[in-house]
Structures are given as C-alpha cells and as structure tokens.
Amino acid sequence: MKLVYQQMLAFFAVIATVLILLGFSFSQMTRNMVYQNTWTSLEKYANSLVEQSVRISSGNPNKVSFDSESLLNSEVLLRNQSVHFTIYNKSNTAVFPDNVYSSKIGKADWQKLKAGKIVQKVTDHQVKTTSGQAEPAMTDVLKPYFYTDSNNKRHLIAVIKIGAFISNVNSNISAINANLTKALIVASLVALLFAYIVSRYLTLRINRLRRATNQVAKGNYDVELPSKNRDEIDDLINDFNDMTLSLRESEAEIERQEERRRAFMADAAHEMRTPLTTINGLLEGLAYDAIPEDSKEQSIALMRNETKRLIRLVNENLDYEKIRNNQIALQKQSFNAIETLDNLVEQLHQKAAAKQDVLTVNGPKDLEVYADYDRFVQVMFNITQNAIQFTDNGQITILAQRGFHESIFKISDTGIGMSEEELANIWERYYKADPSRTNTKYGESGLGLAIVHQLVLLHNGKIEVTSKVGEGTTFTIIFPDEDHDHYQQPTHNA
Numbered sequence: 001m002k003l004v005y006q007q008m009l010a011f012f013a014v015i016a017t018v019l020i021l022l023g024f025s026f027s028q029m030t031r032n033m034v035y036q037n038t039w040t041s042l043e044k045y046a047n048s049l050v051e052q053s054v055r056i057s058s059g060n061p062n063k064v065s066f067d068s069e070s071l072l073n074s075e076v077l078l079r080n081q082s083v084h085f086t087i088y089n090k091s092n093t094a095v096f097p098d099n100v101y102s103s104k105i106g107k108a109d110w111q112k113l114k115a116g117k118i119v120q121k122v123t124d125h126q127v128k129t130t131s132g133q134a135e136p137a138m139t140d141v142l143k144p145y146f147y148t149d150s151n152n153k154r155h156l157i158a159v160i161k162i163g164a165f166i167s168n169v170n171s172n173i174s175a176i177n178a179n180l181t182k183a184l185i186v187a188s189l190v191a192l193l194f195a196y197i198v199s200r201y202l203t204l205r206i207n208r209l210r211r212a213t214n215q216v217a218k219g220n221y222d223v224e225l226p227s228k229n230r231d232e233i234d235d236l237i238n239d240f241n242d243m244t245l246s247l248r249e250s251e252a253e254i255e256r257q258e259e260r261r262r263a264f265m266a267d268a269a270h271e272m273r274t275p276l277t278t279i280n281g282l283l284e285g286l287a288y289d290a291i292p293e294d295s296k297e298q299s300i301a302l303m304r305n306e307t308k309r310l311i312r313l314v315n316e317n318l319d320y321e322k323i324r325n326n327q328i329a330l331q332k333q334s335f336n337a338i339e340t341l342d343n344l345v346e347q348l349h350q351k352a353a354a355k356q357d358v359l360t361v362n363g364p365k366d367l368e369v370y371a372d373y374d375r376f377v378q379v380m381f382n383i384t385q386n387a388i389q390f391t392d393n394g395q396i397t398i399l400a401q402r403g404f405h406e407s408i409f410k411i412s413d414t415g416i417g418m419s420e421e422e423l424a425n426i427w428e429r430y431y432k433a434d435p436s437r438t439n440t441k442y443g444e445s446g447l448g449l450a451i452v453h454q455l456v457l458l459h460n461g462k463i464e465v466t467s468k469v470g471e472g473t474t475f476t477i478i479f480p481d482e483d484h485d486h487y488q489q490p491t492h493n494a
Helices: 003-053 068-080 107-114 166-217 232-287 293-324 337-354 373-389 420-425 448-458
Strands: 054-056 064-066 083-088 094-096 119-123 138-148 154-165 332-336 358-362 368-372 395-403 406-413 462-468 472-480 491-493
Touching (some): 003 054, 003 068, 003 138, 003 166, 054 154, 068 083, 107 138, 107 154, 154 166, 166 232, 232 293, 332 337, 337 358, 337 406, 368 373, 368 406, 373 395, 373 406, 448 462
Antiparallel strands (some): 054 064, 083 154, 138 154, 332 368, 395 406, 462 472
C-alpha cells in the first residue's frame, strides 16, 4: 500500500475514532437530557394538578378531597400530550382515576416518598400487574405532597404518579440520534477528504526528496532542496542537503587528488625513466667494455646513486601508505636531539653547499626529545632538505628549545616562501609547492611533507608552518614528553 493511503487511513482512523467517541458521548448526554427534561415537565404537571384539584379541610388536615371535575379536565388535556397520571392518598390507595385499576406503589418507593423524596423511574418494558393487565413501558415521576399544620407537623396528603410513554421519549431521542448520525457521516466524509489532502501534501514532499535522491544516485550532486525548517521532513531535507554538499566536496577532492595522482604518475615515470636509462646504458657499456677502465669506478658510483634515487621514490610511497593505514609501530624513547641534528647537518652539508646555503643548528648542548629515533630523523631530514631545495644563497637555521613538557624545533629558511594557496595544500599527497622544480633530485614524489605530517600526528605532536612569498618559511614541530603525550591539530599560517 502506498504511503499516501497509509497516512490517509491513519489520519481518518484517528479522526473517525474521535468522532465516534464524541457521537457516543453526545448520544448518551442527549438521552439523559431528554429524560431529565421529561421528568421536569412531568413534575410541573404534577404541581399544577395539586394546585388545581386538592382540597384540605381547615379544621381537619387529615381530611383531603379532590376536585373530580378539575382532574377530569386535566386528564383530557394531558392525555392529548400522551401523559397519564394517578393520584394516591396517604394510605397508598389510588383515588384517581377511580374507574381504572392501579397497583399500589412498591414498599421501597413508598418509604422514599414518605421521607419527602421524589422518585424518578423508567420502565422500558411492559409489566404485568397482579390483576393480569399489562402496563405499558413508561417513564414516571412519583412526587409526594405534604401539609404542614399549625404545630409545624408535616402530613402526607397525596402522591401523584405521572408519566409519559417511553415510545414518545424514545422517538425524540431517535430523531436527535438520526440527525447526529447524519452529522457524523458528513463529518467523516470531510475528515476523509482532509486526511487525503494532508497525506497528499506530506507524500508530495517525500516524493520530491525521493526524486532528488535518485538524481544523487545517478551522480548528480548539485541537487539542493528548499527547506523551511518546520518539521522532521525539513530536518531530513537539511540532512540531504548536507549530504549532497559533502558529496560535492568529496567529488571535488577526488578529482583534485586524481589530477595530482596523474601528475605524480607522469612525474614518477619521468623520474624513473631517467635513472633507469642511465643505469641501462652504463650496464651495456660495462658489458661490452665500452667504458674506459679509469671511468668504471665513476660509472658504478653513478649507477648506485641512480638506484638509491629509485629506491627513495618507491619507499616514499610505501611509507606514506603504511603510515596512513597505521601499519607502522613507533619505538619511542628519550635521546639527545642536538647530537642527532648535528649528524643530520653533516649529512646535508654538501647539498646545502651546492646551493650556496649556510646550514646551522642553534640550541642548548643537551636537549632531550621523546620520539621514535628513525622517524624523528626522517621528519627533520625531510623538512631540512625541503628548505635546501627552495633556498639559494641563503640561511637555513634549525632552532631547538624546551617548552612546557615538550620539545620544540623550528626550521627556518630565507628561500622563496609560499603563498596562502600553497600553504593550504602542502600537507596533501602528491602536492608540490613549486611545480617548476619537479625535475630536481630532491622531493621528487611530492610525498615528503605528507609523510612528515602523518609522522608528527603519530607522535601526538603538533606541526605549524608560517611563510611569506620571497622572504622564506618556518616550520615548527613540537614533540610532547612521555608524561604529556597529547594530540594537537596541526595548523598553518601565512
């Protein structure tokens, strides 16, 4: 069953239940009201009969008489209104009408009457009297009347039993119920129409969301639905819009990464082709003795350098994937960072000299750092080498200092610097801040800083970079101590 019909039936069921309950309650209230009005009218008739027909002797209160002519006239008038009455004396004997047998009032009712209470009765079926006659179904009011003498003593003088046929009362109730039933039918039809309109409106909104979802399934992420923030469906639409926005951003990021991957593959192929060609040429020369004896050692050294270059390209990719997938285990320990940095400067001295750069380490003689030794060297080596790559005839300084339960290292250069756009992307895979230098022998893959970023995060550390175009760049790396190992989100500032 379609949702529109399910909702329509649900709405209609609720409304119909309410209407039925209201109708039942109103029917019962109407029935009680009709009977109450009938009893009130009968009681008024009884009062009128007593006022017109009862005669009490002033000398003897126990001597009570009734005006027969007045009672006969009243009987004719009331019979036309389907009302019948019987008058009982204080001895529970019917004194009017005298030509019709009337049974005595029951003991329980008579006791109530003697106590001054009015008895209201409904007999909804025929009752056979002791004489074998059947009394019709009636609704009766039995009302006692008293006379108070000079001594304030009350004397029961008469009881009037006055009643109307149940059939007459029920006919009024039936007429009211018939009108009520018609009103309920009309209200149900209106409720059904209203339920359909509301269900249709809600279903149209859901169908609109469904069509938009189909568009997303087909790859169209530019779909956006209007929302008025009124109800849960609008909340769902807001979530849908957030999802499409996220998908658009993810698609743009995937396209950007794919473009960089293609550029990386082209660069890697180019970088690999050159050393492979060199190695292949040298091997053929050695195989055919085409290389002079005094040049063989130089050729072997060249092949080794080119082989190391290829290994570096492959290892950087493998390292990045292992780091990103948490497949490496850090062996953290405390060691003297200054000695490690001095060794690093010695390794990179020739590369710095080739660019006519001055590479120095500043800091205390002994500065302890808590990190994985090999990965610490890898981080500092990559950033320092990156500084050498983009600095000509400049100064590269490694500053080491203690912070609050942490070791801080700043690598500053006076190189070409970076723009805000370059700063925003330097941690991303395959990104190269200076594409014009893709053929240098440093940073061939565009993975160096991405690996550095992941390694610092694995140490629960923090890395920041500030830079200005034409003035240089400063990397700040923070390694927390063992007892204060915590994560801080890396940031960058221009």
